[in-house]
Amino acid sequence: MNTDWKLKTPPESEVFVDDDVLAMRAPLVRVHRDDEGTWSFDGPGKNPRPSKKTMLSAVVGAWPHVAALSELDTGGAAVWSWKQHGWASEFECECGSCEQPVAADIDRGSWPSELQPQTILSVEQAALSGQVSLTDIISTPGGIALLGPGDHRRTADLMAPVALANVIRRWPHTVQALRALKEDRGMRWNPENLNWHEYVLA
Template sequence: MAQNTENRLDASMQQEVSVDEDVLALRAPLVLVRRNDQGEWIFEGPGESPRPTVRTVLGAVVNAWPHVSALAELEPGSAAVWSWDSHGWTSEFECTCGECEQPVATDLDRRTWPGELDPEDLVSVEETALSGQEVLTNILYTSGRIAMLGPGEQHRTSDQLASVAMANVIRRWPHTMRALCSVRSGYLLRWNAESLNWHEYEAV
């Protein structure tokens, strides 16, 4: 995986971290982030913890899953869960009333699927972005099809792209759900790593 120079998190991008094997293999979405009492980062998919993990560096994770950059305030000993409903991270907390429900890390399902999108629609995805070698930076909608691209020119050859079902694109990059709902034909959405949101531009 390539490394991102952006560092919003309270750690060196060279720090070793643990990543769920299923997340790293793109079999599960990254929906749970924990920090142990020593401050080590653990990135996981849905299911019971602990899960089998692989060691990599924090910069590689930030590069492959940009939505983790929003966790700059996650402190050692705490955890955050991705909410498909609110489209963002929610923190675990200590309940004092005995009636609170802790957030649970889950996979994308029909209940949380946006009605504007067809989960089986095919999306053209740049293979280097899909694998995490490049950061996903652009969502382009032209000629009736959506393309998910890394940095650089908007045009790609067919051998640089893979066809991926819409549902799996969103599982791969949870922070793209609302962007994919709003992208307009003839326009480009570009990820802003500083403000952590998508900006719209007319495609050229």
């Protein structure tokens, strides 16, 4: 049994993922469950969009911030809020003056001022593609690296240079960790508590 599994829907359940999100051309910013409870994961823009079927476990592995949606019920939808760094529920406004969350790409207004979007980070290719989960962010004198499970040693051929803006678009839940990251420290994702923990690099 997977004790870290947070969602009420079984991990082997079939789900739909926006083609652009799967191809890493767009961030995963909207999640919807239809009247039968089937999950759909979308990028910015109007829905429905072209999508492919995969398993829910694969989505959670590739986009860990999805695991925070344990309360998303059948018929519900949630949108990633770049300003609040978390999910916001879509709802029907009764008064006409509510500010609805919008599934959008990150913009300058939401971008943290202390982070430079063009900074190049080193990202493990297997994590970038979703083959393994992103587990660690480390800061060394040589730069910042984002890694999957295992020790921190990687050969150059396993890594890819990625602009910080695209790292955050790929993994929206990394914003706070990247803001807090100090040199010679690491941040490890805790799938149980759905947060990052700082540690000192050996």
